[in-house]
Amino acid sequence: MLLSFRVANHRSIREETELSLVATELNEHTARETGARSEGRPVSVLPAVGIYGANASGKSNVLNALRFMRGAVLDSFAVWNSRSTIPREPFALAEEAREETSFFEVDLLLGKNRIRYTYGFELSDERVEAEWLHAYPSGRRQIWFDREADRPDDEGGEFRFPGTGLKGQKDLIVTSTRPDALFLTVGATLNNPALAAVHRWFVDNLWLVTSGGDVPHRTEWTRQKLTDRKAGASLRERIGALLAAADLGITGLTLDPESGEVQLLHRTADGPPRPLDFWDQESLGTHAWFAFLGPLFHVLDRGGVLLADELDSSLHPILAAEVLRLFQDRGANPRPAQLVFTTHDATLLGPSVAERPLDRDQVWIALKEATGESRLYPIVAASKARRDDNLERRYLHGHYGGIPRVTSGEIARQIALIEEGLRATA
Template identity: 90%
Template sequence: MLPSFRVANHRSIREETELSLVATELNEHTARETGASAEGRPVSALPTVGIYGANASGKSNVLHALRFMHSAVPDSFADRSRKAGIPREPFALAAEAQEETSFFEVDLLLGKDRVRYTYGFEPSDERVEAEWLHAYPSGRRQIWFDREADRPDDEGGEFRFPGTGLKGQKDLIVTSTRPEALFLTVGATLDNPSLAAVHRWFVDNLWPVTSGGDVPHRTEWTRGKLTDRKSGAALRERIGALPAAADLGIAGLTLDPESGEVQLLHRTADGPPQALDFWNQESPGTHAWFAFLGPLFHVLDKGGVLLVDELDSSLHPILAAEVIRLFQDHEANPRPAQLIFTTHDATLLGPSVADRPLDRDQVRIALKNATGESQLSPITAARKARRDDNRERRCLHGHYGGIPRLTSGEIARQIALIEEGLRATA
């Protein structure tokens, strides 16, 4: 489970920004107990958080930063065939930011006992300047390792192991860790059992879904899962039921007896359901919906975090609301898995269409200031949010921020002035 994520100096995010999934006292019914506590109080986590904001406000960059960690930890910047250094993206609108490190850190609750871990690293263009892993097996912090590169000629950095929490051979991991590699990844590769659980979370429990570009890949991955001999039948039943319930005109799905290809069955007016050619006859909306279902059910089955950029680009508001409710339903999501998504869809705040599937503390607003820096804040911080607020209307009217600063018809007026000027000079 992911209670929080922090990032700085990545794309439009200049200063440290936190995405917290810890429930607040304003949560009404969606939070899940974690078994963990802070300052003597139980900690509950949110199964779903939605990030709103204007175009280019930086909301997608929050998810991009998590995806950066998702790829960095398994790969550890280890592809020697590519250009040397670390392919990070520091804040581009301040020259000094290019010389500063970027910052990525997660808090995790892992295992049956929900042990808390804090893991993070700070890369520069050339190497990992700092890295750390702290554990809280009995509620008190244990520093498993701290790494810091103090000098330009300091190859792998200085490693400290101040306690006895990190078990296993350490010297071999230290000598095997190159400047651009992560100690966590090297340790897990060398079968250190203490590091394996945290490393495995990045490998198995972060599932990014982008807006459109990866639909073919996700479609083929989903179709492969559906044809799996062990689990395919149950998944076919579940995936076939959802489009039928969503009123997409689909009665279910089947496997072609000759090719083994997955086919969606469409209702007909006066006969049995008919299969259509998936790529040539199904709509782009059906492609997007189908490609979404594989990762969705995988995360619900196995646990983890589903990262969805622009949830509204592939799902109707009513379908998007049902996906949110899946994650918030205790029986449908017993692990529990978590959903973090970006959207412009104010109807998910209710009550006009989607009947308000999100609690007050599940909504974040991405804002960009005058110098191009993105910040992230809950709507409860932007303005006091009462339980009976029409949050959909307040969002659209800009009470929480995160909307374009335009007066009605302003773009049309500006274009008309440009066209008038062009005609005058023709």
């Protein structure tokens, strides 16, 4: 499970920013107990958090930073070696940011014993400037390794292994770790069992779902999973049920016995359900919902983390709310899987406690400063949001920030003035 993510100097995020999935005392009913404790207190985790904000406020960059961290863990050893520089994206609106490191860190709870791990690194264009992995197997921190490059000519950096927490061969990993490669990546490549759990988490998690060009890929991936002999039958039943529940006119799905192609069955007025050609006759909305369901059940089955950028662009608000309730439901999501999403859809905040699928501590705001830097904060930090507040109305009225600073009718007036000027000079 993901407890928190911290990032600095990535795209529009300049200063260190944290997204926390740890429940607060304001949580009403959605948090899940983990069995872990921090400073003597039990730790509960949120199955979903939503990031709100105006266009270009940096919402998507939070998800992009998580994906970059995953890519670094997976690719630094085998792929970065072929590049002239590390493919990071520091803050572009300040020259000095290029000289500063980019920072990424996650807090995780892994395994049946819910052991906490803190893993992170700092990158420059040329090398890994720092990297660390700390574990808390008995509640107390063990530094498994710390890496730091102190000097410009320091090739691989200095590695420290205080204590005996990190088991296995370490010298071979150190000598195999290039300046531009992560020790975690190299250790997993060399089959160090102690590093496998953290590395595996990055391999299995942080699938990013967008409203753009990845829909055909996710559609084809889902269709292939449905034909799997082992898991396909159960997946077909569940996806068929959600397709039918979405009021798309679909009663279920079947596999063509000759081609193996997935066919969606539609209600008819005068007979049994009939299939339509998936690519030529199904609507874009059906494609979006179908393509979302494959990754959805993938993370639900594994207790993973799904990232959804612009959830409201992919799904109708009613379907988006049902997806949230699916993650919140203990029976449907027992592991639990987690959803981190961005959205403009204020209806998900709900006019009342009974009508909103999110607790107050599950709502975050992204705000773009005058300098172009993004700032991220929980809605409860923006205002002392009371339990019975109409979060939807107060958000739209600007009480929490994160909405466009546009006066009603301002855009139309600006265009009218331009048109008037053009006519006057014609």
